[in-house]
Amino acid sequence: GGIAMADSGALSFADSxxxxxxxxxxxxxxxxxxxxxxxxxxxxxxxxxxxxxxSAFYYSGSASTPGAVRDSQFVSNVAGDGITITAVSQLSWFPCQLGEWMPTRGVFEGDVAGCNACPERYYGNATNLETARCSGTCPLGHFCELGSALPVPCPNGTRMPLFGASSADDCLDCPRGQYQSESGQPSCTTCPAGTHSADTGSSECEVCKSGGYCQVEDGSMVRQACPAGSYNPETKSTSIGSCLLCPAGTSGSDIEATTNATCVPCRAGSFASGEGKQACQFCPQGYHQSEAGATSCVRCAAGKFCPEGSSREMDAQCAAGTYANVTNDDGIPDCFDCPAGSSCGGGAAP
Known part of the structure; x- marks a missing residue:
């Protein structure tokens, strides 16, 4: 070979x-x-x-003192078994910097031009590390790219619940309704009562706006809109009970309403019998209501005719001995013979 030495003193190459x-x-x-x-x-x-x-170097030296390789390279050497260097004794490689490693014994294949970078998912926070695990597995809340000297914390608004993340893409966004204000965390936190986060990846929560309420669902604080027929002028609400119902005699068709101005009185010919109605009902056939904001309808008087949605009583237009209780499309009531055993003076019903 190029140089062969056996028990004949130290060997030193410098700039060779x-x-x-x-x-x-x-x-x-x-x-x-x-x-x-x-x-x-x-x-x-x-x-x-x-x-x-x-093919490049065979080393078997003192057992008490390691040999040393500094800023040197072994390239384009050819061996029958593919081994470039055999180190029977300890051979230290300098300088293996932070984020690098190199074994001190064993065989080295292919080109050897310096220390190896710590692999993804591991980090090396000391010099002259000897194994591919370097200083250890990347901890929770962090990621370690190739050659990492220190774990990199996942940014605010994200989490990493597993060991061994390899890139920033592995950091998981906080789900809606949760947040994380600090970097390097394994989990996110549910937004406090009366707040929420509408987007994923939030680093803070926002106040629950009027027109709705915020409550916990599956571990996340979620904002819900007040349903039609209700309204909420307050912020920081925590339950549907904060949505105030439109009063009887009115209806509200808007969701997420913030004021009772959306509760509109029922028009004449209709009514709302209770609170929280999304729409008013027409007075049924045989009833009428001339007032707005009514909670019920008035029965049509004998001898009068009231089709569905009537705001007033109308003359029946049926002769004595007949009655009317329905109307045609033209608005003119049909007249029917008075049933046996009944008396009909031309009214709306026998």
């Missing part, structure tokens, strides 16, 4: 190039074997060497 050497066994570029000494390579290039194994 070892190339185009061939070894029949191992250590095409250099082979170092010593039980008492070490090898040191500094700013050196070991390239285009050949061997059956360990």
């Amino acid at each position: 190039a070892v190339s185009n050497s061939i070894a029949a066994d191992s250590g095409g570029g250099a082979r170092f074997e010593s039980s008492t000494s070490i090898a040191t390579l500094v700013r050196s290039n070991v390239s285009e060497n050949r061997a059956t194994s360990a």
